[in-house]
Amino acid sequence: MEDRKLSVLIAGCGRVSEKHAKAIKTLSKQYMLAGACDVNENAAKAMITNCGKAGTDAKIYRDWKKAVDELKPDVVAITLPSGMHYEVATYAMEKGANLLLEKPMAMSEDEARAIYDTSKKTSRKIAMGHIYRYLPVVGIIRDDIAKGVYGKVTHGSIYVRWGHGDDYYDSAAWRGTWKADGGALMNQTIHAIDLLVWLMGTEPVEAQAMIAQRLRHIEAEDLGYAILRMEDGSLAHIEGTTATSPKEHSAEFSVFCENGQITMGLVSGKAHISIKDASGKKKNFHYLLEQTKQGGLSSFKTALNPHLGIYKDLYDCIISDKEPVASAYDGYSSVDTLMGIYKAALTGKAVELPLKEGFSSLDMKDYFN
Ligand SMILES: NC(=O)c1ccc[n+]([C@@H]2O[C@H](COP(=O)([O-])OP(=O)(O)OC[C@H]3O[C@@H](n4cnc5c(N)ncnc54)[C@H](O)[C@@H]3O)[C@@H](O)[C@H]2O)c1
Numbered sequence: 001m002e003d004r005k006l007s008v009l010i011a012g013c014g015r016v017s018e019k020h021a022k023a024i025k026t027l028s029k030q031y032m033l034a035g036a037c038d039v040n041e042n043a044a045k046a047m048i049t050n051c052g053k054a055g056t057d058a059k060i061y062r063d064w065k066k067a068v069d070e071l072k073p074d075v076v077a078i079t080l081p082s083g084m085h086y087e088v089a090t091y092a093m094e095k096g097a098n099l100l101l102e103k104p105m106a107m108s109e110d111e112a113r114a115i116y117d118t119s120k121k122t123s124r125k126i127a128m129g130h131i132y133r134y135l136p137v138v139g140i141i142r143d144d145i146a147k148g149v150y151g152k153v154t155h156g157s158i159y160v161r162w163g164h165g166d167d168y169y170d171s172a173a174w175r176g177t178w179k180a181d182g183g184a185l186m187n188q189t190i191h192a193i194d195l196l197v198w199l200m201g202t203e204p205v206e207a208q209a210m211i212a213q214r215l216r217h218i219e220a221e222d223l224g225y226a227i228l229r230m231e232d233g234s235l236a237h238i239e240g241t242t243a244t245s246p247k248e249h250s251a252e253f254s255v256f257c258e259n260g261q262i263t264m265g266l267v268s269g270k271a272h273i274s275i276k277d278a279s280g281k282k283k284n285f286h287y288l289l290e291q292t293k294q295g296g297l298s299s300f301k302t303a304l305n306p307h308l309g310i311y312k313d314l315y316d317c318i319i320s321d322k323e324p325v326a327s328a329y330d331g332y333s334s335v336d337t338l339m340g341i342y343k344a345a346l347t348g349k350a351v352e353l354p355l356k357e358g359f360s361s362l363d364m365k366d367y368f369n
Contacts (some may be wrong), residue, residue, distance in 0.1 A: 003319060005029070005030060005031060005032050006030065006031050006032075006074040006075055006315060006318060007031075007032055007033075007034035007071065007073045007074050007075070008024060008031050008032070008033055008034060008073055008074070008075045008076075008077055008100075009034055009035040009036075009037060009061075009064075009067050009068065009071050009073040009075070009076045009077070009097075010033065010035070010036050010037065010047055010077045010079060011037045011064045011067065011068075011076055011077065011078050011079065011080055011088055011092075012037070012038060012078065012079035012080035012081070012084075013036055013037070013038040013040070013043035013044050013046065013047040013079070014038070014043060014079065014172070016079050016102060016129070017043075017047055017077075017079040018050065019305055019306075019307040020077050020079060020100070020307055020311075021047055021050035021051050021055075022050070022305050022307070022308070023305060023307045023308040023310070023311040024051045024054045024055075024311065025050065025051050025052040025053070025054055025055075026301075026308055027054075027308070027311050027312065027315070028052065028053050028054035030311070030312075030315045031054055031075075031311065031315070032054050032055075032056075032057065032058075033047075033048065033051045033054050033055040033057075033058040034057070034058060034059070034071045034073045035058055035059045035060070035061055035067045035070075035071045035073065036048050036055075036058055036059075036060055036061070037060075037061040037062065037063070037064045037067045038062070039062055041060060041062065044060045044061070044062075045060060048060070059071070064080070064088055065091065068091060068092050068095050068097065069095065072095065072096060072097075073097055074097065074098060074318065075097060075098050075099065075100060075314065075318075076088070076092040076097045076098075076099055076100075077099075077100040077102075078092070078099060078100070078101045078102055079102050080102075081172070081174040081180045081181065082102070082103075082104055082106070082107055082174075082180055082181055082182070082186075082187070083107055083174060083177075083179050083180025083181070084180070085101060085102070085104070085105060085106050085107075085111075085115075086106040086107070086108075086111035086112075086114065086115060089101055089105075089106075089115045089118070089126070090114060090115060090118045093115075093118045093119060093122045093124040093126075094118065094122060096122075096124070097124065098124050098125040098126070098127075098314065098318055099119075099124065099125070099126045099127070100126075100127050100129065100310060100311065100314055101115075101126050101127070101128055101129065101331060102128075102129040103128060103129045103130055103190050103191050103194075103331070103334070104182070104186055104187070104190050104331075104334065104335050104338065105126075105128060105328075105331035105332060105334070105335050106335055107179065107180065107182065107186075107360060107361045107362070108335075108339065108358060108359065108360030108361065108362070109335060109336055109339045109355050109358045109359050109360070110358040110360070111335075111360075112331065112332045112335035112336065113332055113336075115328065115331070115332065116328045116329060116331070116332035119328040120328075125314060125317050125318055125323070125324060125327075125328075126324070126327065126328035126331060127310050127311075127313055127314040127317065127324035127325075127326060127327070128194075128310075128324070128326040128327065128328075128330055128331040128334075129191070129307070129310065129326075130190075130191045130194045130195070130326035130330060130331075130334070131191055131306035131307065131310070132191050132192060132194070132195035132253075132306070133194070133195060133198060133325050133326045134302050134306040134307075134308075134309030134310055134313070134325065134326075135264075135302060135303060135306055135309075136291050136295070136299055136300050136302055136303050137264075137273070137287045137288065137290075137291050138195070138199075138264070139325065140287055140290050140291060140294065141199065141262055141275065141287060142198060142199050142201070145199060145200070145201055145255065145257065145262075146201045149259075149260075150257035150258065150259045150260040150261075150262075150277075151257050151258030151259035151260075151278075152257060152258040153200050153201065153202070153232065153234050153255060153256070153257050153258075154234055154256045154257060154258065155234050155235045155236065155237070155256050156196045156199065156200050156234065156235075156236040156237070156253070156254060156255045156256065157196075157236065157237045157238075157253070157254045157256075158189070158192045158193065158195075158196050158236075158237070158238055158239070158240075158251070158252065158253045158254075159238075159239040159240075159250070159251065159252055160184070160188050160189040160192045160239070160240045160241070160251045161239075161241055161244040161248075161249070161250045161251070162184070162188040162189075162240075162241070162242055162244070162249050162250075162251065163241075163242060163243070163244035163245045163246040163247070163248060163249060164188075164216070164242040164246055165216075165246045166216055166217055168242075168246065169216055169217070169218050175187075175218070176216065176218025176219055176220055176222075177218070177219050177220065178219050178220055178361050178362050178364050178365045179361070179362055179365075181220065182220050182338070182342075182361045183211065183218065183219075183220030183221035183222060183224065183242075184220075184221055184222050184223060184224055184240045184241050184242040184243070185211065185221060185224040185226070185238075185240045185338060185341060185342075186220070186338050186342075186361060188240055188241075188242055189224070189238065189240030190334050190335075190338055191334075192238075192240070192251055192253065193238060193334060193337060193338070194326070194330060194333075194334040195253060196236055196238070196253055196255070197228075197230075197236070197333075197334070197337070198330070199253065199255050199262070200230060200234060200236065200255060201232075202230040202231045202232040202234060203230065203231045203333070203353075204228040204229070204230055204231075204236070204337050204340070204353045205229055205230065205231050205352065205353055206228065206229040206350050206351065206352055206353060207226055207227070207228055207229075207337065207340040207341045207343075207344045207350070207351045207353055208226065208227045208344050208350050208351075209224065209225065209226040209227070209341040209342070209344040209345040210224070210225050210226075210345055211223065211224040211225075211342075211345045211367070212224070213368050214241075214243040215243040216242060216243060219365070219368070220361075220364065221345075221368075222241060222242045222243040223240075223241040223243050224238075224239075224240050224241070224341070224345070225237075225238065225239055226238040226341045226344070228337070228353075238341075247268075248267070248268050249266070249267075249268065249269075250265065250266060250267040250268065251265060251266050252264070252265030252266075252267075253265065258278075259277060259278040260275070260276055260277045260278055260283075261274075261275075261276055262274070262275050262276075263275075271303065273287075275287060309325075310324075310326070313325050333354075336353060336354045336355055337353060338361075339355055339359040339360070339361070340352075340353045340354075340355055340359070342359065342361060342363070342364050343355070343359045343363070345364075345367070346363065346364060346367060
């Protein structure tokens with residue numbers, strides 16, 4: 001396909017769509033906003049304004065199906081509540097659109113598999129909103145781990161302490177429900193799980209888990225722990241919670257290897273990174289130089305808005321027929337892992353992954369009753 005501007009329909013003009021608008025505004029040579037759809041027309045209007053020049057010709061819609069049918073966009077960015085992802089994603093791909101699909105891909109194993117299968121059947125690309133893969137340096141570290149620079153991976157660990165008060169959950173009826181959102185693991189922690197699995201370069205084969213409700217008045221969990229056994233024998237440990245102070249968001253990933261260890265994190269908006277070889281020598285500078293060499297200084301902009309990286313990647317993948325860094329398979333696989341974690345919490349037993357039979361977050365609906 002020759003280089004040309006791709007048209008985008010943003011379906012859902014709420015909280016996360018602001019990141020999409022910023023990316024589209026910056027990439028106005030690659031993208032034009034064809035439409036903004038939301039049941040709240042003011043939100044759709046704001047989206048168009050926020051896209052700047054790229055939004056000049058955009059139309060407003062309340063009905064996403066009508067918008068897809070009329071605009072026939074190259075890309076539908078699905079930023080609707082998670083419980084709507086399956087219906088919109090499959091419909092839009094059948095109508096010829098590629099997707100920027102927010103995480104989680106869907107609310108059940110069956111739906112995620114159906115989205116993945118539809119993408120293969122229709123040859124449409126899906127770039128998942130797994131933002132952490134698009135942070136600077138991360139991809140280069142991942143390649144080095146895969147090349148064996150740090151030797152055998154022994155284990156990995158993440159915590160996501162993304163405090164949200166009841167005001168956050170009360171801001172939209174779908175938040176914290178089993179049907180349309182899930183809890184802290186499914187919403188706030190899924191892209192961190194995706195990153196950990198990707199960095200470790202292997203796939204989960206078994207999950208064990210516990211979940212709890214500590215502070216928030218929601219249907220699903222506000223705290224969860226899981227342990228994954230990976231195909232190569234390594235283990236991964238996961239903590240995800242929203243029951244911490246909303247004033248302090250922190251997340252950290254560590255991968256431990258035979259010949260080094262990598263830790264990256266964000267505490268109250270401040271990034272920290274520590275990459276050490278077997279002798280304990282820090283290699284941070286090496287990776288910063290490598291990122292500059294491979295992507296130029298402008299590639300560090302994704303630290304402020306990873307969605308910029310996702311939109312750039314999706315453009316290249318559509319034009320050059322490649323798979324996005326966070327692909328349809330990755331979206332499916334992370335939902336499969338999450339469903340395994342929920343099933344393990346529900347049954348109190350270790351669960352084999354990938355799941356042998358479907359599991360939905362709605363299967364958890366009586367867990368805390
Ligand atoms: N990748 C990330 O960093 C990230 C961050 C936050 C949220 N998300 C994901 O993005 C999605 C949206 O999250 P959010 O926090 O922006 O939610 P939100 O509630 O702020 O926004 C959703 C929007 O969809 C609109 N909407 C709801 N039903 C609709 C319908 N039937 N037709 C048209 N519009 C409708 C609402 O009016 C709202 O404006 C979720 O799947 C969430 O998990 C991803």
